[in-house]
Amino acid sequence: MRLLMIDDDEAFARVMLRRLEHHGWPSVHCLTPSVAMEEYGQENFEVILLDLNLQGESGLKHLEALARRWPKARIIILTGYASIATTVHAIKNGAADYLTKPIEITQLLKAISGEEEEPEFSEEPVGVDTLEWEMIQRTLQEHDGNISATARALKMHRRTLQRRLQKRRS
Numbered sequence: 001m002r003l004l005m006i007d008d009d010e011a012f013a014r015v016m017l018r019r020l021e022h023h024g025w026p027s028v029h030c031l032t033p034s035v036a037m038e039e040y041g042q043e044n045f046e047v048i049l050l051d052l053n054l055q056g057e058s059g060l061k062h063l064e065a066l067a068r069r070w071p072k073a074r075i076i077i078l079t080g081y082a083s084i085a086t087t088v089h090a091i092k093n094g095a096a097d098y099l100t101k102p103i104e105i106t107q108l109l110k111a112i113s114g115e116e117e118e119p120e121f122s123e124e125p126v127g128v129d130t131l132e133w134e135m136i137q138r139t140l141q142e143h144d145g146n147i148s149a150t151a152r153a154l155k156m157h158r159r160t161l162q163r164r165l166q167k168r169r170s
Helices: 010-022 033-040 059-069 084-092 105-113 128-142 147-153 158-169
Strands: 003-006 027-030 047-051 074-079 097-100
Touching: 003 010, 003 033, 003 059, 010 027, 010 105, 027 033, 033 059, 047 059, 059 074, 059 084, 074 084, 074 105, 084 097, 084 128, 097 105, 128 147, 128 158, 147 158
Parallel strands: 003 027, 003 047, 047 074, 074 097
Antiparallel strands: none
């Protein structure tokens, strides 16, 4: 049982790997998928934890290549910027799960082992802010993360879009 974590947040990765190793998951960490392929391409991993936002680049771009290289690995997307659009894209392209940061170690261990949790549904309607965020994320994905093209498609000023993205990250 080995785990590969690809995440550009070294402090987060260090803490999570320490916890995972404590629970019996020997792990290695890489900052980028290309480094992971170069350094660990010949090794086998049961689980790959892939950050969605890698130094401003989408981890989803590398999902298919990682799945081809390690076809038996369970690929789990971790993100602080979840959206329905990216979730659907990740699952359609081979991700086994999609989890949001910060994450409890028990939740991560369940995802790693493949234990399914019952989804929680709310009776409350989705808020306007959430709908706007989903639309921005879907359009951003359609334009490969290009802020200017996304702003044009949304008929929004580029700085306004950047402020909204930054506000949501806080």
